[in-house]
Amino acid sequence: MSLVSGPGRGGVAAGLPQELSLYMDKHVSYIQSLDRRKDEREYWLTEHLRLSGLYWGLTALHLLGHPDALPRSQVIEFVLSCLHENGGFGAAPGHDSHMLYTVSGVQILATLDAFDELEARVQGGRLKIGQLVDIAGLQDAETGTFAGDEWGERDTRFLYGAFNALSLLGLLHLINVDKAVGHIQSCANFDGGYGTSPGAESHSGQVFTCLAALTIAGRLDLVDQDKLGAWLSERQLKNGGLNGRPEKKEDVCYSWWVFSSLAMLNKQHWIDGDKLANFILQCQDPQMGGFSDRPGDMVDVFHTCFGLAGLSLLKFPGLIEVDAVYCMPRAVTKRCLSK
């Protein structure tokens, strides 16, 4: 069970629907169809994204209220086939382990409530994922930040990944949280935002990772909330869509990075939610299902997940509640974090 992550084929260059509604059934069948595209080159060229693709697809289905639309046992089977001896997950069988896919692997297992299956199949599996190379071993002892893998690329994305996966596994104590929090603070800029590393420009994706990590650590007191909220609110453009940085174009995935950040700061009302919902709905493919970055573009499972997550956070009728910090169903994170 694995889903293609690349752009969709078959979307018709149709005009936008007259009345903007959410094509729930179309999105379910679009995601289901992603496993059946092995005769397309794109399926093979995006194998390096497979496990994240599965997380995006599964999360979207859960938010759509169709948690069983993908066969659970086959999903678990595929996820575990990506697990390495070192405790990390690769994007697909035969792909090296990396923080990005380790987080996706843990998120999928958490969503499916499958940590017990993990333990049954891999003895001490949870601790192994947490303890070995891929998460706790990747923290930079000097700066507190995290590498993505043994080859050393460092970025606040990986720091958030570690916080996300370890907190779901109940193993946050394995890392030096204070040191990591200090590193996040050193990435803060005058505009209240955060970059990939100290000195880097504020970027909505990075703001999400830093804010979510601080939320998990219970340290939102360190954030200049009014300044950051103001900066985030200025990401909304006239058409309702959100961009990632000043003077850039809007994109559905920022409906998630920006709006979830505003939610963590309790400032959702600092932008126009109706206009944002309207923009996201315009990015649907009304015939084939799925969401694209902007109206009329090719759809893919990445934008489908973040479009739906944005709508869920906007409390769009019919969708299951999403957790702003984890981008997973709220019921799932409640279950994991209460353990």
Add this chain to the structure above:
Amino acid sequence: MASHGIARSAGSGVRSEAARRIELQQIETYKDLVGLVNTKVAERQYTVEVLALTTKLLTENPEYYTIWNHRRRILQKLLSDTAPDEPKFTSDQFIEQLITDDLQLTYKLLRGFPKCYWIWNHRNWILRNGEALLDAPTSRKLWLGELQLVSKMLQADNRNFHAWGYRRFVVAELQRLTQADEVPPEGPSLTESEFEYTTKMVNTNLSNFSAWHNRSKLIPRLLDERKADDTARRKLFDDELSLVCSAINTDPFDQSIWYYHQFLMSTLSPDCPRQSQIVLSHSNQDRGSYYEHEMEYIRDILEDETDCKWIYEALLTIACSYLEVSVGTNPFTTSDMHDWLEALQRLDPLRKGRWDDWRRSLNL
């Protein structure tokens, strides 16, 4: 990562049977190459030939991160071989050749995939690893070449944040190398030339916030390096203010410029951290007169541009800062603040909730 900006019509329609057959053939060829590389690497055949196979595969799919890892496994082996089986090279030449080959490959790929994390990361890796094996002048030459590469990338897309991040990294590496050298470098320091670079970039395009941002990080360092005294610091601060004020006058609707103005104003605050400060010795009197001066300038622009919300936001923000240091008689009234907030609510309904919250917190 995902498809950005590809029109839906581009992929529409059903494939003809012939097109489908061609695509299936392409898939087979691609999968064969993947299989071959994975087999050879599993057999630890870390050779120049297998390196060439990874080149071929990465050229087809530069997002395939595991193949970059394989490439590094092969390179680690080849770089540590003291007696290469390539007789035409000496060992040093062989190492330099391997490194420059990878720089060329990644450059070629970056032009097609300028936002691919894995390519930038590999470039960084090859240079860091090369540095340990090459003599100091050679590796310095390579790092200097990186500045030219980044400039080319930023010419193609002046907001590419990978390129800006890499640029800061390269500068830090070069500065580290310089510090390690016994001989002081000739010519101006890199902080100076980087500052000049941001001047060039903002002069080309005022809305390049990436350049403004970098400038905000460079200035405090520049002044420390120059060991600037109070007069020099004040001069630079005033120059920056007049640069950004004339930019505001040119295009008051551009948020990049306003953010830089906010940065300059934020350095006046008593809470500004040392590493971001420009002038180190502001008294509240100074602050007050800067705030007054800025308000006067911005109010002048208001006469021609009554519909620009950034003007009202700036006036209100500066008014709040002014009240915090509270010196002398306010150059504005509560009724002015009330009017500015009204204007924000009228001109910018998208952020209505934010203006409402602000009104409440100011008791207006």
